[in-house]
Amino acid sequence: MPTNIFAHRGASGHAPENTMAAFELAYRQGADGIETDVHLTKDNIPVLMHDEQVNRTTNGAGYIKDYSLKQLKQLDAGSWFSSAFADSKILSLDEFLTWIRHKALYLNIELKNNKIDYTNLETIIYNRLAHYGLLHRSILSTFNPNSMMRLKKAETDTETALLISRRFKHKKLITYALDLEASAVHIKYRHLRQRLVDRIHQKQLAVRVFTVNELNHMVRCFSMGCDAIFTDYPEAAVQSRRQF
Numbered sequence: 201m202p203t204n205i206f207a208h209r210g211a212s213g214h215a216p217e218n219t220m221a222a223f224e225l226a227y228r229q230g231a232d233g234i235e236t237d238v239h240l241t242k243d244n245i246p247v248l249m250h251d252e253q254v255n256r257t258t259n260g261a262g263y264i265k266d267y268s269l270k271q272l273k274q275l276d277a278g279s280w281f282s283s284a285f286a287d288s289k290i291l292s293l294d295e296f297l298t299w300i301r302h303k304a305l306y307l308n309i310e311l312k313n314n315k316i317d318y319t320n321l322e323t324i325i326y327n328r329l330a331h332y333g334l335l336h337r338s339i340l341s342t343f344n345p346n347s348m349m350r351l352k353k354a355e356t357d358t359e360t361a362l363l364i365s366r367r368f369k370h371k372k373l374i375t376y377a378l379d380l381e382a383s384a385v386h387i388k389y390r391h392l393r394q395r396l397v398d399r400i401h402q403k404q405l406a407v408r409v410f411t412v413n414e415l416n417h418m419v420r421c422f423s424m425g426c427d428a429i430f431t432d433y434p435e436a437a438v439q440s441r442r443q444f
């Protein structure tokens with residue numbers, strides 16, 4: 201199976217991350233899927249942003265959890281990247297799902313609940329995916345083991361992936377993922393080893409790698425048989441996979 205290419209926060213190397221401009225571009229560039237990050241607003245609405253705070257990627261300040269969706273919509277989510285994107289807005293999960301539902305794209309929704317463990321985030325996301333008929337082509341991922349356990353309580357065919365950022369002994373990492381009933385492990389590129397990929401595959405789990413932006417790193421993932429990469433440059437990855 202060829203390695204799938206997920207646009208990391210959209211085509212975030214060329215457009216402001218987690219905005220419609222970045223998602224549209226990733227789609228046009230031929231990505232197989234979109235990776236995005238979800239937090240909850242003050243009014244419990246899931247929105248797409250990487251950080252807990254709006255400071256880095258908007259002209260606002262403070263925590264997402266202290267804003268209503270209406271207030272977040274006033275912010276400029278594009279100028280920090282380039283003045284050409286000054287009209288970019290923070291997206292709700294619903295806007296994203298409405299956009300993606302009729303496109304042949306996989307979705308990886310990362311629950312950003314490793315610093316703030318948002319109440320009912322798992323249920324809210326499952327409900328939205330069910331509403332749009334997207335449970336079957338979504339992957340839900342998190343660094344938070346408690347959230348993984350909550351995700352597994354829902355009886356759906358949605359994939360759940362354990363995100364790992366630190367170095368683990370291979371056996372320990374696999375036991376950790378199996379204990380949490382993950383269907384995949386998402387690892388950092390720097391921890392990628394052929395032996396690890398093979399051992400994870402032996403347990404019937406998928407291996408996906410983040411964040412892979414260098415061409416030689418992409419090729420290494422393809423040759424090791426990784427199931428997917430997350431990249432800020434989906435166009436380059438698609439071209440590189442074609443030549444591989």
Ligand code: G3P
Binds near residue numbers: 363411430
């Ligand atoms: O889901 C892979 C990757 O996005 C996890 O790290 O910090 O880019 O959200 P981060």
Ligand code: CA
Binds near residue numbers: 235310
């Ligand atoms: Ca992410």
